[in-house]
Amino acid sequence: MYPRFIPALFLALLIFTAGAAHQAHAFPGTNAGAPAYRAANPVPDTPNVTVTLLPEKTDLKGGETVTVGIRQKIRKGWHTYWVNPGDSGTETRASWSGVGGIGGLKADAIQWPVPKRMPIGPLMNFGYENEVVLLQDITLPKKLPAGPQTITADFEILVCQEICIPESHTASFTINDGSEAHRQAVDQARGKLPLDMGWQTEIAEENGTLIVSTKTDMPSAFTKLRSIELYPEEWGMIANPEQSAAALKNNVLAITHKRGDRDLAEIPVAKLVIAYEDASGARKAIRVSALNKLAAPNAGASAEQKDIGFSKALLLAFLGGLILNLMPCVFPVLSMKAMSLVELKDKEAAKARLHGIVYTLGILVSFALVAGLLLILKAGGAQIGWGFQLQHPAVILFLAYLFLLLGLNLAGFFEIDFGLSNAGQSLARQQGVAGTFFTGVLATIVATPCTAPFMAAAMGFALTQSAAVAMSVFLALGFGLAFPYLALSFVPALQRSLPRPGAWMETFRQFLAFLMFIAVGWLIAVLAEQVGFIQLFYAQLGLVAVAFGIWLFKHLPSRRKWRFAVIILALLSFLFAISNFFTEAAPQGRAISGEPLAVESPVLEGEPFTRARLNALLKGDDPVFVNMTAAWCITCKVNEKVALETRRVRGAFDEYGVRYLKGDWTNQNPEITNFLEEYGRSGVPIYVYYGPRNAMSGARPAPVILPQILTAGIVADSIAQQPQ
Amino acid sequence: MIKTLFLGAFAAMAMLTPAQAQAAPVIGEAAPAFTGTDSNGKEHSLADYKGKIVVLEWTNHECPYVVKHYDSGNMQKLQESYTGKDVVWLTVNSGAAGKQGHRTAEQANEIIASKGAKQTAYLLDGEGVIGRAYEAKVSPHMFVIDAQGVLVYDGAIDDNDSASQDVIAASENYVAAALDALLAGNAVETSKTKPYGCGVKYKDE
Numbered sequence: 042m043y044p045r046f047i048p049a050l051f052l053a054l055l056i057f058t059a060g061a062a063h064q065a066h067a068f069p070g071t072n073a074g075a076p077a078y079r080a081a082n083p084v085p086d087t088p089n090v091t092v093t094l095l096p097e098k099t100d101l102k103g104g105e106t107v108t109v110g111i112r113q114k115i116r117k118g119w120h121t122y123w124v125n126p127g128d129s130g131t132e133t134r135a136s137w138s139g140v141g142g143i144g145g146l147k148a149d150a151i152q153w154p155v156p157k158r159m160p161i162g163p164l165m166n167f168g169y170e171n172e173v174v175l176l177q178d179i180t181l182p183k184k185l186p187a188g189p190q191t192i193t194a195d196f197e198i199l200v201c202q203e204i205c206i207p208e209s210h211t212a213s214f215t216i217n218d219g220s221e222a223h224r225q226a227v228d229q230a231r232g233k234l235p236l237d238m239g240w241q242t243e244i245a246e247e248n249g250t251l252i253v254s255t256k257t258d259m260p261s262a263f264t265k266l267r268s269i270e271l272y273p274e275e276w277g278m279i280a281n282p283e284q285s286a287a288a289l290k291n292n293v294l295a296i297t298h299k300r301g302d303r304d305l306a307e308i309p310v311a312k313l314v315i316a317y318e319d320a321s322g323a324r325k326a327i328r329v330s331a332l333n334k335l336a337a338p339n340a341g342a343s344a345e346q347k348d349i350g351f352s353k354a355l356l357l358a359f360l361g362g363l364i365l366n367l368m369p370c371v372f373p374v375l376s377m378k379a380m381s382l383v384e385l386k387d388k389e390a391a392k393a394r395l396h397g398i399v400y401t402l403g404i405l406v407s408f409a410l411v412a413g414l415l416l417i418l419k420a421g422g423a424q425i426g427w428g429f430q431l432q433h434p435a436v437i438l439f440l441a442y443l444f445l446l447l448g449l450n451l452a453g454f455f456e457i458d459f460g461l462s463n464a465g466q467s468l469a470r471q472q473g474v475a476g477t478f479f480t481g482v483l484a485t486i487v488a489t490p491c492t493a494p495f496m497a498a499a500m501g502f503a504l505t506q507s508a509a510v511a512m513s514v515f516l517a518l519g520f521g522l523a524f525p526y527l528a529l530s531f532v533p534a535l536q537r538s539l540p541r542p543g544a545w546m547e548t549f550r551q552f553l554a555f556l557m558f559i560a561v562g563w564l565i566a567v568l569a570e571q572v573g574f575i576q577l578f579y580a581q582l583g584l585v586a587v588a589f590g591i592w593l594f595k596h597l598p599s600r601r602k603w604r605f606a607v608i609i610l611a612l613l614s615f616l617f618a619i620s621n622f623f624t625e626a627a628p629q630g631r632a633i634s635g636e637p638l639a640v641e642s643p644v645l646e647g648e649p650f651t652r653a654r655l656n657a658l659l660k661g662d663d664p665v666f667v668n669m670t671a672a673w674c675i676t677c678k679v680n681e682k683v684a685l686e687t688r689r690v691r692g693a694f695d696e697y698g699v700r701y702l703k704g705d706w707t708n709q710n711p712e713i714t715n716f717l718e719e720y721g722r723s724g725v726p727i728y729v730y731y732g733p734r735n736a737m738s739g740a741r742p743a744p745v746i747l748p749q750i751l752t753a754g755i756v757a758d759s760i761a762q763q764p765q
Numbered sequence: 766m767i768k769t770l771f772l773g774a775f776a777a778m779a780m781l782t783p784a785q786a787q788a789a790p791v792i793g794e795a796a797p798a799f800t801g802t803d804s805n806g807k808e809h810s811l812a813d814y815k816g817k818i819v820v821l822e823w824t825n826h827e828c829p830y831v832v833k834h835y836d837s838g839n840m841q842k843l844q845e846s847y848t849g850k851d852v853v854w855l856t857v858n859s860g861a862a863g864k865q866g867h868r869t870a871e872q873a874n875e876i877i878a879s880k881g882a883k884q885t886a887y888l889l890d891g892e893g894v895i896g897r898a899y900e901a902k903v904s905p906h907m908f909v910i911d912a913q914g915v916l917v918y919d920g921a922i923d924d925n926d927s928a929s930q931d932v933i934a935a936s937e938n939y940v941a942a943a944l945d946a947l948l949a950g951n952a953v954e955t956s957k958t959k960p961y962g963c964g965v966k967y968k969d970e
Contacts, residue, residue, distance in 0.1 A: 129903040129964035131926055162967035164902055197927070204865045205963040207829050207928035276959040302791075302900075302919075303957060 089116040089200045092210040094192075095174065095223035101216045103185035109214070110227045111135065111151075111175040111196070119202045120168045123156035125274050127281045128164035131199040131207075134738050135177060138193050145182040146192065147662055150739040152176040154233035155316050155326040156272060161203065165281035167272055174230035177739075189218030235314045235326035242331040244311055251279055251300040253313060255329055260292050262325070268318035271296050272326075275311060277303025308333050309719055309744070330656075332719060351502075351510060355517040358499040362521020368675075370444070370487045370560045371522070373451060373553035378480055378526055379539065380546055390533060396477045397530025401523035403481020408519035409512065411485070416508050432709045434571040435622045437673070438580050441564040442618060443486065445584050448557030451550050455591050481523065487560075488522060500723045563675075570672035570707045576624065583618040590614035647703030652712050655702055659741070662734040664699045664760065669717060669725045672707040676749060677726040684751035693757040697733070720746055730759050790899050792956045796908070796916040797898040801857070801888035804873035809855065809886055816912050818947050819853045820940065822884070823896065825866030825904035826876055828963035829928045834905060835880050837930040840922075844883035847944050854884040859896030861968035866904070867891060893967040903962035909943045909953070918943040920958030 095110035113121055113133070122130040137148045153175060156167040179192070193213040200206055214220070242255040253271065263269065269287040273279055280299040287296045296315065311333050316326040366375050378400065449455060503514035529535050561584070569577050593611035597604050647668060648654060658665045668685065670677040684690060694701060704713045706725050720727055728747035734740065745759055790797055796819075800810040811819065822840070824831055834840040844854050858873065860866035868876065873887045890896055899908060899919075909918035923936035943953045 129960075129962060131928075131961060161964050162969065163897065164964045164967075166964065199928070201963065203964075203966055205828060205830075277957075303959075 088208055088210070089119045089202075089206060090114065090121060090198055090208060090210070092196055092198070092212045094194065094212045094214045095226045096214050096216070097222060097224050097227040099214070099216045099218070099220050099222045101181060101185070103181055104183045106178050106180045107216075108176055108178050108227050108231075110223060110230050111177060111194075111212075112226070113169070113173050113175070113198065115169065115171055115173070115200065116202075117171070119200050120159055120166065120170045121173065121198055121200050122166065122168040123272070124151070124153050125167055125272065125276050126199075127159075127166040127168070129161075130166055130168065130201060130205070131197075132738075133175065133199075134197045136195045136736055137179060138195070147180040148736065148739070149178040149180075149660065149662060150734060152178075152234055154230065155235055155314060155324070158270060160282065163282060166201075167281070174226065174233070176227065176230050176234065187217075189215050191215050235316075235328040237328045240327070240329050242313070242329040244305075244313075244331045244333055246300055246305055249300055251298050251305070253296045253298075253315075253331060255294045255296075255315070255331075257292055257294050260289055260294070262319055263287070263289050263294055263317055264320050265318045265322075268316075268324075269296060270316040271298050272314040272316065273311060274314065275303075275308050277301040278305065278308065278311060305333065332715070351506075351513075354499045354502040354514050358503075358514045358517040359521040359524075361499060362518040363524060365488045365518075365522050366525050368488065369556045371484060373447070373556050374480065374484050374487055375526060376553060377451070377550065379529055380550075393530045393536070395474065397527045399474050399477045400481045400484075400530075401520070401527050403478040404485050404519045404523040405481075405516055407482045407485035408515050408522075412512055412515035416511055432707070434568055434576075437564050437568050437571065438583070438621055440486070441561050441568070441580070441584065442587055444557045444560045444564065445587055447487075448554045448561065449588060449591065450554075451557060452554035453547075453551060454588075455595060484522060485519070502721070503723070564673075567672045567707070570705075576621075579621050579624065583621045586614040586618040590618070647701040650702040650704030650713065650716075652716070655716075658700050658702070659731060661700075662736075664697055664733040665702060665731040666694070666699050666756075666760070667702045667704065667716075667727075667729045667731075669704040669706055669713055669727045671705065671725045674706075674725045680726060680728075680749075680751040684753045684756050687753040689753040690756045693760045697760050699760060728756075732762075790908070790916050790919060792916055792919060794916060795914055796910040799895045799898055801855075801890055801895050803886040803888050804870040804877070805886075806870065807886065809888060811910070811914065814853045815914055817851060817853050818847075818912055818944065819855065819910040820847065820944070821895075821899065821901075821908040821910070822854065822856045823901045823904045823906040823965060824856050824858050824887075825860050825963060825966065826868070826880075827866045828904045830926075830962035831904050833928055833930050833933070834922060835882070837933050838881075839930075839933050840905070841881050841883055843938070843941060847941075848883055848885055850944075850948055852944060852948075856882070856884045856887045857890050857895055857901070858887070859890040859893045859901060860966045861893060862891050864966035864968075866963075866966055891968065893965075896965055896967060901965055903960045903964055905962055906960040906965070907940045909940060909947070911947055917947065917953045918956050919960075920955075921960045921962075924958070926959075926961035 091114045093112045093114075095112055097108045097110070101107055111133075115121055122132045124132045126132055132153075133151070135148065135151060137146050154169070154173060156169060159166045159168055159170070191213050192215075193211060196210040196212065198208050198210060200208055238257075240255045240257055242253060245252045245254075257263070266287045266289065269285055271279060271285040279285075279301045281301070283299040285296050285298045287294065289295075294315075309332075311331045312328065313331060314326050314328050316324065319325055365371055499514055499518065503511040506514075529539075565577070565581065565584075568580055572580070590611040593607050593614065597607055650667060650669070655665065655667065668677075668681075670681065672678075693699070704710070704716065706713045706717075717723060717725070717727060720729060726749060728749075728751065730745045730747060732742040732745070735742070747755060747759060796811060798811050800808055802808055826832070826835070831840075848854050858866065858868055860868070868889070870889060873889065876882065877884075877887060888895065895901075899906075901908075905922050907918065907920065907922050908916065911917045918939065920939060922940055923933070923938045925932040925936040939955055939958055942955065946953045
């Protein structure tokens with residue numbers, strides 16, 4: 042469907058991307074062994090902690106999930122650690138195995154009761170003393186042999202007084218043998234978990250202080266503000282030994298704490314436990330997840346995603362603009378414009394330069410308008426990003442009409458001076474300066490459906506910066522778009538390298554018409570994703586009506602009476618086409634439907650993305666792959682075809698049990714816009730891979746952002762790299 | 766708008782509460798200056814080593830995580846390899862007298878001999894002055910300072926916080942990576958990680 046140079050272009054870009062991949066360093070030779078240093082393993086004589094497993098149920102079927110309490114009895118004066126141990130220490134780690142033919146046991150992450158602050162000199166630890174019951178959900182394999190089965194877990198527990206001892210423990214329990222269940226103990230332990238309230242929470246940093254603000258629907262709970270303690274699940278967010286300060290205003294609880302020394306940008310989503318005493322003095326805690334607006338786009342570890350600086354963003358935007366010239370929608374405009382220089386005579390050089398400058402201005406002014414509108418809407422709180430123009434079907438339809446008109450014009454169906462129809466004429470007789478300016482505007486309009494590679498990173502950067510910086514990046518993009526023609530108009534040597542004028546120019550012009558018709562086909566396919574069947578039908582009738590109206594005007598009868606009637610008919614025809622703009626359903630009218638995109642292969646169907654679904658999947662153990670796409674995004678579609686829907690990727694998804702979530706940003710969707718922003722993007726595509734939960738630690742590795750230009754290899758490799 | 770003001774007010778309030786005496790060491794800024802006495806009674810100042818790369822290693826030979834890296838020979842190997850490349854390696858013991866891991870000069874020399882340690886010097890910091898200046902939290906907590914005296918690495922020795930020696934071979938050693946980068950004239954890629962190990966047993970204030 043696309044000219045051959047597009048895959049070739051992508052290939053070239055991949056080489057750039059691959060070159061930036063970073064290397065891991067490992068110290069060589071540590072495995073060589075050094076017998077001279079060997080000493081006894083530090084295994085203590087008597088354990089400082091004992092572990093007992095407390096299953097909530099013991100009468101279980103295959104595939105059933107059971108909550109198991111992990112009770113630690115800790116020697117007096119000693120302590121074990123919370124998931125974030127504070128300044129030193131390590132959290133308890135569990136690894137489960139079945140005995141007697143039960144394989145494939147699945148363990149969810151450990152659920153941690155509210156910890157205590159334990160100061161040790163100038164350091165602060167978070168953990169437990171005396172006794173604690175951690176909870177973990179275990180799912181049995183589907184095929185469970187009949188009769189009693191023993192389920193065993195190995196624990197690595199660091200237990201410290203002032204000194205620390207890492208202890209290994211093994212504990213087990215038996216199911217289906219009538220042994221006692223521990224429902225009450227598990228219920229009691231549940232009561233000590235922080236309550237996940239799902240309250241909207243934001244974190245910010247000001248002058249070395251971390252500010253957590255949570256919208257609470259029970260402000261009366263926080264009457265004892267001095268009792269409030271903040272426990273981030275991530276290390277290094279706060280200076281652990283410092284105290285939190287809290288204040289309540291209306292329904293916003295604001296907690297401040299001296300920030301830790303970690304770069305907060307590393308933490309895209311911060312999970313926080315807030316402990317407090319209620320009015321009766323009982324200790325309680327809630328758990329919230331805060332979107333980190335400070336998180337940089339490189340939250341993952343993608344080579345392409347390093348926090349790009351201002352100058353690099355400008356360069357990428359400029360390159361993106363240059364590449365836009367080759368896109369099927371823009372290429373004909375540029376070509377026709379360039380053709381007008383072919384017959385140039387030397388004395389007209391000054392005039393050529395003038396046209397080059399005016400064309401550039403036309404592009405820059407229209408980019409400034411679009412970008413300005415985007416920035417104003419964003420400042421007003423709208424959840425939009427680059428490409429927002431295309432989220433309204435009326436805009437898509439308008440572009441379809443426009444491309445049809447351009448195509449008909451190029452094909453010679455009618456002649457209107459669009460600034461495209463003067464190939465073969467001398468520059469002296471060519472359109473005026475205003476026409477050239479309009480060509481620049483037109484180039485910008487037709488460029489909008491094409492997102493060039495490099496653009497996304499630059500746009501994503503731009504939209505997180507000040508308006509001035511953002512505007513500079515957008516203008517750099519426009520300048521890139523204008524540059525080829527500008528260069529051509531300024532350098533006579535380049536003009537001379539153009540082919541000599543001749544009859545071929547008319548043929549070439551007609552050929553370019555087909556590129557325009559391809560673009561129309563594309564836009565109609567996009568429209569099909571946005572509107573209903575009938576509206577789509579009207580839209581296509583509208584295309585016919587546009588052409589019909591023009592045809593009528595071309596064949597006006599000479600008799601006055603008939604002439605008048607035909608003009609009315611032609612105008613009605615245009616009116617019908619225009620009326621479609623107003624009958625297109627508002628994009629919100631059709632929520633993101635679960636039905637797969639038309640171009641999608643039947644095999645790799647993602648579930649539709651919602652934040653709730655993602656959170657639910659992340660609570661589980663399976664790896665998760667998120668693909669944010671839109672029908673109007675060409676890069677997305679190409680990636681889906683050449684990478685995601687290949688046998689290799691499907692195989693990898695199957696083999697590693699990857700859950701696939703697909704977000705469709707064809708129409709506006711604030712949830713997806715939020716997700717994009719979380720990863721520092723302002724537009725699609727984005728591919729994020731969340732590795733599987735580590736069976737030992739119960740933790741997930743940091744999510745990985747894949748490059749914007751995918752190959753099957755890139756996707757399969759990032760899935761196969763199972764973090765240990 | 767109102768919310769912003771509200772939060773701003775809190776930030777201001779938080780700043781008014783007395784901050785800790787010393788500023789935390791910051792990656793990319795001058796490493797805190799110090800002078801310490803080693804196990805042979807010799808004084809070492811950071812300023813003496815301007816022009817050389819300096820590694821600081823917090824130690825406590827009774828901590829299982831230190832044991833992990835000394836009994837496997839991993840730490841000695843790093844010391845030997847990089848002191849051979851003109852890197853200054855200072856082992857610091859901030860364990861207070863009477864607490865676990867504290868060592869007198871004589872005991873420290875015994876450990877150096879018995880373990881075959883190859884550091885430049887073993888500093889005795891029982892008062893915790895150097896430890897607090899660097900906010901050293903655990904043993905082994907590792908710092909790397911470049912030849913210009915700028916702190917370029919602060920964190921764990923490697924990426925596996927298990928106490929078992931078996932995992933060392935497959936671990937990514939952050940200190941070696943930082944030193945290799947510096948020696949090759951490159952920037953340090955990973956400059957801040959979560960240090961793991963046993964809390965430093967500081968002198969009570």
